[in-house]
Amino acid sequence: MSRHRVAIVGCGNVSDMHFRGYLDRPDRVEIVAAVDPDPARRAWAAENFGVTDTYASIGELLAGADFEVASVCTPSTVRLEAVRELAEGGKHLLVEKPMADDMTEAREIVRTAGDAGVLLAVDQNFRDHYAFGLARDAIAAGRIGRVLGIDQSELMWREVVGWRAEARHHALAVMGVHWFDGFRYLIDAQPDAADRRDADWIVARTFTHPAMHTAGRPTPSSRCTSAASR
Known part of the structure; x- marks a missing residue:
């Protein structure tokens, strides 16, 4: 089994999970560097996770560190x-979700990685946070029959904070991508190969509140119901 040399690019809140996840597998991963333009976040990475090599930019990282994979948490x-700078540097990529804010940028990211000949993957960690695995096993075993539709209700108050509150983004970009990925994960487990195709249609409903501050479209908050029909 290979032991990969990884650099964490972006030391914001979500990077905490990447640092901890990699440190839990020292037999497979070595964190060799971290990047963030904010010196306070670079210091945080060094103090909390023992990353001694930190850089203020991707350019500095590429010039100064020996690594194979970039965990992109920007x-x-x-x-x-x-992605463009790292791919051109020949680095494989694990990017946080959402991969991009629109389809044009998403396609460009895929094209950029392909042209550079590097691997590209998107972190979909909520497959393990929710009960998707249990449902997938039941579907694969044929215990609930052919899946024709999926409905999910999420009852929670979730307020966007930090950089995302100031940036225009789709209302479902934060959590909705997890549900859509989960639906595809479940459908792909169907025993009959003919049923393993993407949904024909998806409906989503979100609610927000005037107390929530966000740029652009409303923040998904207290309740989100999504359905996928096949």
């Missing part, structure tokens, strides 16, 4: 620029 608003 805001999605600068994701394409980060």
Whole structure:
């Protein structure tokens, strides 16, 4: 089994999970560097996770560190620029979700990685946070029959904070991508190969509140119901 040398690009809140996840597998992963333009976040990475090599930019990282894979935890608003620079440097990529803020940028990210000949993956960690695995096993075993539709209700108050509150983004960009990924994960488990195709249609409903501050479209908050029909 290979032991991969990884650099964490972006030391914001979500990077905490990446640092901890990699440190839990020292037999497979070595964190060799971290990047963030904010010196306070670089210090945080060094103090909390023992990363001694930190850089203020991707350019400095590429020039100074020996690594194979970049775990890209930047805001999605600068994701394409980060991916382009890392891919051109020959680094494989694990990017946080959402991969991009619109389809044009998403396609460009895929094209950029393909042209550079590097691997590209999107972190979909909520497959393990929710009960998707239990439902997938039941579907694969044929215990609930053919899946024709999926409905999910999420009853929670979730307020967008930090950089995302100031950036225009789709209302479902934060949590909705997890549900859509989960639906596809479940459908792909169907025993009959003919049923393993994407949904024909999806409906989503979100609610927000005037107390929530966000740029652009409303923040998904107290209740989100999504359905996928096949």
